[in-house]
Amino acid sequence: MTTVRDVAKMAGVSVGTVSRVLSENKAVKQPLKERVLSAVQKLDYKPNLAARALRTNRIDVIALVVPDITNPFFAQLAKCIETEAAKRGHSVMLANSHDDANTERKQISALLDRSPRGMLVVAAADTGDLGYNTDVPIVSLDRRFENFPLVSTDHSEGSAQIANHLYKLGHRKIAYIAGPQSTEVGRSRRDGFISRMEELNSNDDPVTLRTFEGLFDYGSGEDIGRQILTASDEWRPTAIAAASDQLAIGVLRTARDLKLEIPADLSVTGFDDIALASLIVPRLTTIRQPTELLAETALAYVFSENDTPEEKTIKGEIVIRGSTSAPR
Amino acid sequence: MTTVRDVAKMAGVSVGTVSRVLSENKAVKQPLKERVLSAVQKLDYKPNLAARALRTNRIDVIALVVPDITNPFFAQLAKCIETEAAKRGHSVMLANSHDDANTERKQISALLDRSPRGMLVVAAADTGDLGYNTDVPIVSLDRRFENFPLVSTDHSEGSAQIANHLYKLGHRKIAYIAGPQSTEVGRSRRDGFISRMEELNSNDDPVTLRTFEGLFDYGSGEDIGRQILTASDEWRPTAIAAASDQLAIGVLRTARDLKLEIPADLSVTGFDDIALASLIVPRLTTIRQPTELLAETALAYVFSENDTPEEKTIKGEIVIRGSTSAPR
C-alpha cells in the first residue's frame, strides 16, 4: 500500500504538503503542487479513507433508511439519492426497516455508529421522539421521522388534485383507500382528499365518500378493492382513489377479476407515479412525486451549514391517463 | 465522545483489556470482563469504527453494485443481501452502474477505496479482465463480472424448463425474446432455451422458433412484442418466451393493446419471478430465482477463508400460472 509518506518521499516534500495538495488547499505553490500530483499519479496513490475518517470524524457516506427497497417508489428515490450523492463524492449506505419501528431503530444506530456525513430516513411509522444524540445531520424524507426536518411532496395538496379531478369527471360515489393512519403520510393524503371532497360537496349534488385503510402495498389493494367492489349493499363507488400506486394496481387487478371495465365501470387513481404506473393496462392516473428534486433537496440540507433547515414541501403533479373517465 | 480510555478508567483496567473484552478475546478473566462490560454499558460506549478500520484495515461493510436498483429483481436481491449482511453485523453500500461499463468501473473503484469487507457485483455488461488489484474479495452475482467467481441461478437450465413447459403444452410456433447478448446471462438464457427446443424438435412435428433481442426491461417487451405480433407475414407465434419478467410484462401490455386474449391466443413466459409477476393479469408463468439463497451463498464466499471459492449455480424453479396454456 502506498501512503502519503511514499508520495512525500518521491515528490521531495513533507507529508503535510501532500495532504494539503490533496485537500486542494490553496496555500501550496505551483511547483510543489505539480511534483506532488505527478507522484500521486505515478504511484497510483489512493488515500486511506479510514485514516482520514479517524482524523476528521467524517466519512463521505450518506446513510439511507427506507421501509423496503423493493417498494418501487423507494427504489426510485434511492437511485436519485445515489446519483446526487455521487456528484459530491459520497457513497450511499442502505438499510431496510421492514416497516418496523424496532428494526428501524437498530438500523439507524448501526448506521450512526459509522459516522456518516448525513442520514436520510424514510420513516417506518410514527414513533415518539427518541431524541437521538448525534451530531450527524438527519433529514426525514417523504415520511416524517421523529422531529427531524421533513422533505416531502405535498401529500395533502396532491390528494386534493385527485379529488378535484374525480369530482370534475362527475364522480359522486367515491371510495378512498388510505395508507396506514399510523404514518403522517397516510394521514396527510387521506385528509387532503377528504377535505377537498367536503369543500366540493353540496346539498343539491351530494357526494358520498367512504374511506378504508390498508398498507401501501399491492396486497392491500387487492383485498380492500375486493371488499369494496363485492359488498352486498347497494352502494358501489364509481371511482376508487388509492393512497399509492401499488394499492391502485392491486385494485385494478381485483377489478379485472370481477370483469369490471376500467375506466367505464370504475375509475381508479394512485399516488407516486412509479414506473409501472404507465405500463399497466390501463395506464394509471396518479400524482407524480418529484423524486430527483426530493433527493436533491434532502441532500442539500445534509450538506448545508444551516443550523435550522426549514421544512420543504414540493408540489406533485397530476398525471392523467387511461384509468379515469366520467362514470358510465 | 467516550473512548476506550474512558471505559478503561472507569473499569480500572488498561485500554488493551477493554479492547480484548470487546473483541471477545477469551483470554480475559471473568471479574475484569464484568467490570469492563458494566462500564461500557454505563457510559453507553460505542467504539469508533474508523479507528478500528484504520488498525485492522477492515470495515464491516459489504459493497454491492447493481445495474439499476429500480429493477425489481435487483431490489429483491439487494434486500436479501442487506438482511444477510446484517446477520453478520455488516452494513451494505449500494451503487448503480446504470448498465454502463464506464460508470461501473468508477463506482467499483470508489467503493473499493473504502476497503469494504467484500464486494458483490451484478455486472452491467461483459468487459475484459481489468485485473483489479485489490485484496477485497469480489464475487459476481447473477451476472458475471470479469473473472470473479460467479454465484447465480442456472439460467440455462431454467430456460430449458420453460422450453419443456411450452413444448408440452403443444406450442410449435414460438418466439424467444432474449436479453442483451453482450451479457453472459442474456446468452445463457437464450442458449438454454434454444438448445432444449432443438432437442425437442423432430421432423414429424417441427418447431419453428424465432429469436429477438432486447434489453431486459418493460419497454423492450412492449416494442419487440408489438413487432412480433403485428408482423405482416403469416407467421405468428402461439407463445412468446421472454428472458425476464419485465420483458414478459411488456409483451403482455402490447398483447392487451392488440386485443389478444392471454393465454388462449398467446402464451407468455418470463424469468425471475419478481413480486409483480403474481400480481399482474393474468399471473405470469416464470422461473423463480432463489434470491435468499443467492444472497446467502455470495456472502458466504466473501466471508469464507477459501482461497479459491468455486462457482456456484443454483437451480431455479418453474412457477406455472395463468399466462400459459395450450394454444387455441
Add this chain to the structure above:
DNA sequence: CTGAAAGCGCTTACAG
C-alpha cells in the same frame, strides 16, 4: 508558503 510533530481511537505483538 512549508515542515515537523502531535494526535485521532483503536488493536496487537511484546513483556512479564
Add this chain to the structure above:
DNA sequence: CTGAAAGCGCTTACAG
C-alpha cells in the same frame, strides 16, 4: 492473564 507501548495513515494547528 494483563499492562504498557507502538503504530495504523492521515490532518492540522503551530512555528518559522
